[in-house]
Amino acid sequence: MLVLVTYDVNTTDDAGKKRLRRVAKECVKHGQRVQCSVFECLLDASQCKTLQAALCRIIDLSKDSLRFYYIGNHYHTKIEHFGVKAGYDPEGTLIF
């Protein structure tokens, strides 16, 4: 299923900047970055839980927030894109 992961990390202090980098890095491992703090990840249920646990360990729950949107398997009809950086279809043909 496609999971949309978005986050908001408070970067007023250095610890916050560090958390932001670590959250981004963890997300990069699991999906494609479609906007600055928005990731589309094609995961199965267990991978999704693993990602959630990893992110929750990184963030500071009193300052940052994390949102998961479950778009499901039939996401092609649910996403519209305008503007630059259209991204790729993770289940489409990958030819470079």
Add this chain to the structure above:
Amino acid sequence: MKHLLNTLFILSENTYLSLKDENVGIHAEDGTQNFLPLLGLESIFCFSYKGASPALIGACAERGIGLTFLTPNGRFLARVSGRSQGNVFLRKAQYRISDSETESCLAARCFIFGKLYNHRWCLERTVRDHGMRADVQTLKNAARFLAETSQIVLKTTELDTLRGLEGQAANAYFGVFDHLILNQKDDFRFTVRSRRPPLDRVNAMLSFGYRLLASDCAAALESVGLDSYVGFMHRDRPGRESLALDLMEELRSVFVDRFVLTLINLRRITAKDFDVSENGAVLLNDRGRKIFLKSWQERKREEIKHPYLQEKMQYGLVPYVQALLLARYVRGDLDAYPAFLWK
């Protein structure tokens, strides 16, 4: 059930692959970079000269992602398989079967029976669908010959006899293969199977498709813990993935032959998608290869019902499922290997 993941194809000649944050970095010549997570990949086919970084090779081996290197023309160079997986008892059982001529034959005849069955299906399908346009009588004769031969195959206990029967059947099949090509007859003719190099367009596509299928089969066998280099019908030879070739026999016509015919008959691929080199070799050019691979991937995602397991799955999972069934046979859980008999 295993989930079918995506395959990454690198077609540009001067692209370099690297590893960054568990992503494949695709560095093109013009400086553009793309990053794809390894998480969603089943295998990588790299047709580039520059290859991949050792870090990426290691990461693929660790995660069981098949990494295959080919020349830009599609000639096979190497496959990275990593540490041996699975159970040592299974592999030992496989070697014991391979060492005994009689036992090998018992296993091999299942592959060959499957091959003939699917060849026959391939011919009969054209008779049924295009009875008005195809040369029905010739096709029916060949199909009957295949049916008779497959009955003899089931009783064969000698490997050499089996190889002879397979040869005859292949001759009969490829002898009428040209009749299956219904459109674009001027550009696509099949006279005889030619390899290394393929001498006409049909052979070029067949060879390319067989290569892709062989890599898929080898990866599937490794993933269930069998040794893809120790075969039953194809005997051991250094560097030859004999068991993958064995497993492939029954899948050839369903996966490749039929697919190539579809591309031609639906005019998805045309004469200008091929290049002819000086020595007469005909190969797919960049455009042609893209069309081929794109359709190949689409095909792999089609859903079918497995004839033996009666379970719905994607086409691309069939080699994996057959490898699992083969492992069960080798382990002794099944009395005979159930070949993939497609209808």
